[in-house]
Amino acid sequence: xxxxxxxxxxxxxxxxxxxxxxVLPVAPLGRATPDLLLIICVYLGLxxxxxxxxxxxxSLGYLQDAFSGSAAGxxxxxxxxxxxxVYLTSRRLWVDNTISKVAVVFLASLVKTCAILALVAIxxxxxxxxxxxxxxxxxxxVLAAVLSPGVFALLARTQQLQEAEQE
Amino acid sequence: xLEFFRRNSVVLTSGSLLLLSLLLLSATAGDRRRSDPVAxxxxxxxxxLQAALSGGLDALGGLWRSYVALVGVRAENDRxxxxxxxxxxxxxxxAEVEETDRRLGELLRFRSTLSGEAIAAEIIGRDPLPWFGxxxxxxGEADGVRKNMAALSPFGVVGQTMMTSAxxxxxxxxxxxxxxxxxxxxxxxxxxxxxxxxxxGCVMKYLKREDDVEVGDRIVTSGxxxxxxxxxxxxxxxxxxxxxxxxxxxxxxxxxVPLDRIEEVLIVRxxxxxxxxxx
Numbered sequence: 001x002x003x004x005x006x007x008x009x010x011x012x013x014x015x016x017x018x019x020x021x022x023v024l025p026v027a028p029l030g031r032a033t034p035d036l037l038l039i040i041c042v043y044l045g046l047x048x049x050x051x052x053x054x055x056x057x058x059s060l061g062y063l064q065d066a067f068s069g070s071a072a073g074x075x076x077x078x079x080x081x082x083x084x085x086v087y088l089t090s091r092r093l094w095v096d097n098t099i100s101k102v103a104v105v106f107l108a109s110l111v112k113t114c115a116i117l118a119l120v121a122i123x124x125x126x127x128x129x130x131x132x133x134x135x136x137x138x139x140x141x142v143l144a145a146v147l148s149p150g151v152f153a154l155l156a157r158t159q160q161l162q163e164a165e166q167e
Numbered sequence: 168x169l170e171f172f173r174r175n176s177v178v179l180t181s182g183s184l185l186l187l188s189l190l191l192l193s194a195t196a197g198d199r200r201r202s203d204p205v206a207x208x209x210x211x212x213x214x215x216l217q218a219a220l221s222g223g224l225d226a227l228g229g230l231w232r233s234y235v236a237l238v239g240v241r242a243e244n245d246r247x248x249x250x251x252x253x254x255x256x257x258x259x260x261x262a263e264v265e266e267t268d269r270r271l272g273e274l275l276r277f278r279s280t281l282s283g284e285a286i287a288a289e290i291i292g293r294d295p296l297p298w299f300g301x302x303x304x305x306x307g308e309a310d311g312v313r314k315n316m317a318a319l320s321p322f323g324v325v326g327q328t329m330m331t332s333a334x335x336x337x338x339x340x341x342x343x344x345x346x347x348x349x350x351x352x353x354x355x356x357x358x359x360x361x362x363x364x365x366x367x368g369c370v371m372k373y374l375k376r377e378d379d380v381e382v383g384d385r386i387v388t389s390g391x392x393x394x395x396x397x398x399x400x401x402x403x404x405x406x407x408x409x410x411x412x413x414x415x416x417x418x419x420x421x422x423x424v425p426l427d428r429i430e431e432v433l434i435v436r437x438x439x440x441x442x443x444x445x446x
Contacts, residue, residue: 021293021295035295035296051180058184069296070296136297
């Protein structure tokens with residue numbers, strides 16, 4: 001990713017994090033909160049096949065760690081894992097229509113949550129955490145999948161505008 | 168060799184970042200209340216935006232409530248509708264001011280029951296992940312907030328500060344699984360540790376099997392952890408499980424503070440003392 005592109009993605013990630021920490025927790029969704037940063041991470045995995053994309057995914061996770069009660073590295077690992085899997089998948093499978101992208105976000109949400117759950121069990125030994133996580137696992141994956149077309153459209157439009165500007 | 172690295176640069180970078188994440192995690196897993204300078208900078212940088220968005224959200228909520236209340240009177244003429252809208256907005260504003268006034272009054276009354284310095288702070292952000300219990304407040308080191316200070320409300324214990332920046336701080340709620348508070352049963356003085364149970368409740372662990380604990384018992388802070396003043400309400404026992412064997416028993420506790428609705432907190436040092444009983 002070029003510097004300008006990185007700054008734009010950074011600004012979008014900051015806006016998504018703001019929404020995720022202020023507006024979405026008070027929305028009437030129970031305790032579930034859609035993971036907007038995960039959608040951005042999946043977008044990077046699908047469209048930014050560069051070293052910058054990998055760093056972007058790690059940064060998204062680290063940003064989430066900085067604002068969460070989790071230990072540093074937990075979400076950074078989850079996001080990097082999602083990026084790697086989506087990147088490898090998109091090199092072998094054709095993931096270009098809306099339905100397949102929505103399915104990828106849904107699966108990515110499950111992968112990230114399961115990875116975090118495994119790491120929590122290994123490093124943090126939080127009794128009973130898995131019960132809470134499992135309760136929201138599917139709801140969060142569905143919410144992320146539902147919101148993904150809108151976020152993807154916004155990111156694609158931003159990228160198009162930048163490319164047009166550069167030309 | 169160089170070609171291999173070039174061709175697989177993304178996968179190799181991702182692999183390295185995964186390893187780095189694991190290293191970070193193993194370094195910080197033991198103490199989540201660590202000092203993370205990068206996180207502190209991020210927290211500080213986002214604070215004004217979070218505060219502005221939270222404020223805007225409140226204003227939008229007021230407007231939305233006013234609008235919803237008026238949807239049914241569309242048939243009315245424009246003048247009456249406009250007048251009604253104005254009055255409704257005014258009523259909403261007055262109700263909001265009265266509600267804020269009531270909450271701040273309660274906070275002030277509670278403040279007067281504590282000795283020592285207390286800092287009133289507003290909650291401006293919540294944890295982005297539902298399975299961790301932290302909130303961001305709008306006061307930081309510049310206001311006197313430090314790590315490991317108690318966050319209280321007129322209803323009881325909210326949590327403790329786990330990280331601070333110049334003008335913001337993060338509070339670990341008592342329902343977070345990483346939270347631990349030295350506590351006692353108010354009626355029998357039996358001691359244990361209150362830990363978060365994540366489903367919006369807490370559990371009291373390390374209670375001796377012979378300790379007298381019953382459903383409905385009030386749990387208060389013991390003051391022995393040096394973070395919370397003694398005698399602050401934590402919650403009420405909702406269930407006691409003794410099991411068939413073992414030396415200990417476990418009590419489920421419902422926090423006295425509505426943590427999902429609370430908007431302001433008082434930050435105090437553990438050296439503060441309660442001058443009179445909190446209701």
